[in-house]
Amino acid sequence: MTWLADNWNTVLTLTWRSLYLAGIPLVLGFVVSIPLGWMASRWSRTYPAIITTTGLLYTIPSLAMFVMMPVLLGTKILDPVNVIVAMTIYTVALLARTVADGLNAVPDDIAQAATAMGYRGARRLFGVELPLAAPVVAAGLRVAAVSNVSIVSVATLIGVSQLGDLLVDGYNRVIWGELLSGIIACVLLALAFDAVIVLGTRAVTPWLRVQAARA
Amino acid sequence: MINSIWAWFTDPVNWQGEDGIPHRTLQHLEYTAMAVLLAAVIAIPLGLWVGHTGRARWLVSLANSVRAVPTLGLLLAATLWLGAYIQSDLAFTLPSILVLGLLAIPPLLAGTYAGIEAVPPAARDAALGVGMTSGQVLRQVEVPNGLPLFMSGLRSAVLQVVATATVAAFVGLGGLGRFLIDGIALGDYPQTAGGAILVAVLAVVLDGVFALVQRGVVSPGLSGRRVGGRGKDSRSVSVEADRSSTDAPTPVAPA
Numbered sequence: 001m002t003w004l005a006d007n008w009n010t011v012l013t014l015t016w017r018s019l020y021l022a023g024i025p026l027v028l029g030f031v032v033s034i035p036l037g038w039m040a041s042r043w044s045r046t047y048p049a050i051i052t053t054t055g056l057l058y059t060i061p062s063l064a065m066f067v068m069m070p071v072l073l074g075t076k077i078l079d080p081v082n083v084i085v086a087m088t089i090y091t092v093a094l095l096a097r098t099v100a101d102g103l104n105a106v107p108d109d110i111a112q113a114a115t116a117m118g119y120r121g122a123r124r125l126f127g128v129e130l131p132l133a134a135p136v137v138a139a140g141l142r143v144a145a146v147s148n149v150s151i152v153s154v155a156t157l158i159g160v161s162q163l164g165d166l167l168v169d170g171y172n173r174v175i176w177g178e179l180l181s182g183i184i185a186c187v188l189l190a191l192a193f194d195a196v197i198v199l200g201t202r203a204v205t206p207w208l209r210v211q212a213a214r215a
Numbered sequence: 216m217i218n219s220i221w222a223w224f225t226d227p228v229n230w231q232g233e234d235g236i237p238h239r240t241l242q243h244l245e246y247t248a249m250a251v252l253l254a255a256v257i258a259i260p261l262g263l264w265v266g267h268t269g270r271a272r273w274l275v276s277l278a279n280s281v282r283a284v285p286t287l288g289l290l291l292a293a294t295l296w297l298g299a300y301i302q303s304d305l306a307f308t309l310p311s312i313l314v315l316g317l318l319a320i321p322p323l324l325a326g327t328y329a330g331i332e333a334v335p336p337a338a339r340d341a342a343l344g345v346g347m348t349s350g351q352v353l354r355q356v357e358v359p360n361g362l363p364l365f366m367s368g369l370r371s372a373v374l375q376v377v378a379t380a381t382v383a384a385f386v387g388l389g390g391l392g393r394f395l396i397d398g399i400a401l402g403d404y405p406q407t408a409g410g411a412i413l414v415a416v417l418a419v420v421l422d423g424v425f426a427l428v429q430r431g432v433v434s435p436g437l438s439g440r441r442v443g444g445r446g447k448d449s450r451s452v453s454v455e456a457d458r459s460s461t462d463a464p465t466p467v468a469p470a
Contacts, residue, residue, distance in 0.1 A: 050266035059418045061378035063395055066413035071216055071408055146283050152383055153285040157400060164287055171386075179295065183288035190283040 003037025003076070011166070015185055018162040022193070023146040023156065028084075029091025030141065036092065037099025038125060042175035051097050062151045065089065066158045070155050083155045090151065091144045098140025102133030131204060138201040145193035149186055216404075220412070226326025234393070236413065243380055243390035243417060248378045249312050254319035259452075266361070267353050275328050278321040280415040285446040286379050290314045294386040307387030312323065315379055319372040326368015330361025361433055370422055377418045 004011065040050040067080035083198065106129050114128040130137075153164030166182030169175070202209070223229060230236050258278075265271050290311065297310040334357050343354040355380070382390025394410025398402070 020423045056419060059374050059422045060415045061374075061381045062416055063378070063381045063392070064414040064418075067399070067411045068415070070404075071220070077404070122340060124390050150282070150285040150287075153287045156287075157382065157385060157396070164285070167285065167291050168385075171295055174295065176295075179288065179292055183284060183292065186285040186288060187283050194463075 003175060004181045007178070007181075011163075011181060011185055014163045014165055015189060018149065018152055018164075018186070019191055019210045020208050021080065021160070021162050022087065022145070022152045022189070024184050025084055025087030025091050026141070026145055026148055026193070028088045029095055029144065032088070034130070035093035036096040037103060039104035040096065040100035045102060051100065054093040054096045057089050062086070062090075062154050065159060066160075080160050082158070083152065083160050087148055087152060091148065094147070095137070095140050095143045098137055099133065102140075103137060104130055104135030106132045130148065134201055134205050135208070138197055141197050142194055145197060146190045149190040151194065153182075153186055200212060216408075219405040220408045223409040229409075239389065239391050239393055240413065240417065243377070243392075243414075244382075246312060246315060246388065247373060247376045247421075248392055250315035250380070251319050251323075251372055253316035254255075254310070254323050257316075257319045258323035262324045262365075263331065263353065263358075265324075266328045266331025267349075267357060272328075275325055277446060281317075281321055285319055286314075287382060289317070290379065290383055292388060295310045298461070306365050308389075311380070311383040311386060311388040315376045315383065318379055319376050322368045322371035322375060323367075326365045327361065329368070330364035333364060334360040358436065362430070362433045363437060366425065366433065370425045370429075373425060374418055374423055377379045377414070379419060381414050394402045 016093060027192040036050055036054070040047040066082060067077075069086055070079070072075050073082065073085060075081050110132065111129065112123070114124050119128055152162055153167060155162060156164030156168045163182055163185050166178050166185070170177070170179030224343055246378060259276060265274055293314045294307070294310040297313070298306040301309060331353075338360065339352060342352045346428065349356065380388065380390050381392035381395060384396040391410055391414045394406050394413065398407030398410055400403075
């Protein structure tokens with residue numbers, strides 16, 4: 001592991017780049033998925049259309065998605081924006097369905113009780129329904145986070161630098177220390193995302209712990 | 216830009232020989248079939264066993280944790296490691312196929328296991344109650360009931376393999392990924408984009424084919440589809456069951 005000791009700073013810089021290339025799309029995708037998922041659950045006729053479209057986007061292989069971005073966005077080929085937009089699309093593809101299913105799973109009587117107490121429209125969505133759907137949504141977010149970190153490493157092949165550089169450079173120059181450091185850094189980054197989401201979900205769903213303690 | 220991509224598609228040279236679109240597409244399908252079969256031989260019996268007996272559930276968690284490992288890293292490490300032991304052209308192909316197979320295991324295993332796990336205990340008890348043996352319960356009750364979740368696992372596995380096979384062109388695998396990787400290396404954007412479109416279309420079409428297969432094999436009693444379109448006989452089961460069995464695959468794997 002002398003390679004890691006000698007290249008510590010490079011690894012940190014690249015980890016930081018992976019962090020935002022995977023993290024920003026996670027946040028953006030989440031924000032976009034809320035109205036989409038809400039629409040699909042509110043008007044059940046829109047559900048098949050929304051879920052089929054997002055599912056279709058998810059089937060597009062990552063490398064293909066990355067290289068098509070410049071045509072669709074009019075950006076330069078090496079622009080990191082391509083990766084951020086592509087990753088956001090994948091995140092939405094995963095989360096729109098999760099948000100819709102999570103909202104659908106909120107019991108009707110709870111939604112009605114909330115309405116009776118004066119919660120309406122957006123206030124009911126953000127104050128009652130979305131928090132109750134949080135465990136389901138969080139499960140989707142965790143899948144998206146882990147998958148984002150893995151997919152982002154492919155961006156090295158289109159010349160956008162992040163942890164994937166260690167994988168490709170380690171392979172090209174047969175430096176096992178570099179290749180393995182890259183893999184481990186990716187795994188740790190994925191685990192870190194996962195831990196943040198788990199802790200965040202715990203923070204926004206305090207009633208789940210009360211229930212568990214009572215049971 | 217669009218014109219030059221169109222020109223690439225309509226150039227007859229790109230439709231002929233080793234490097235032609237038809238041959239590359241066939242190669243891509245071959246790799247996908249090999250890798251998914253390889254994974255199926257391992258994952259399906261294992262998933263059936265774990266689901267049926269309820270033993271060794273940790274196997275499913277273990278397979279799932281493999282997903283945190285970046286697919287590109289796995290691919291490059293396996294090629295570097297196995298490639299050193301293999302002479303001839305297989306040094307590039309064999310490690311890639313093995314890794315593709317390995318990546319298809321988690322979704323297949325999870326799908327098979329979850330399908331059987333989700334069978335209502337009452338159905339299982341009833342089957343035992345009417346005198347079915349353990350093997351009969353597995354074959355006649357658990358497997359047909361588990362098909363919707365198994366099929367979405369299979370679809371995830373196929374998509375995962377199609378996507379990773381594209382990336383594997385970087386380590387010398389053939390298939391449609393060649394157009395992308397070679398296009399990027401040569402700075403030939405029309406070829407790169409053309410390859411990207413082909414891969415995307417292949418993935419969408421394959422998934423559509425499997426969606427149709429799913430429609431065909433899943434019992435109408437589960438999917439809520441009407442039998443033969445005849446009135447009262449046909450049951451329409453809850454929307455929930457229909458949703459879990461049709462439409463998009465449950466996306467469980469990173470692409």
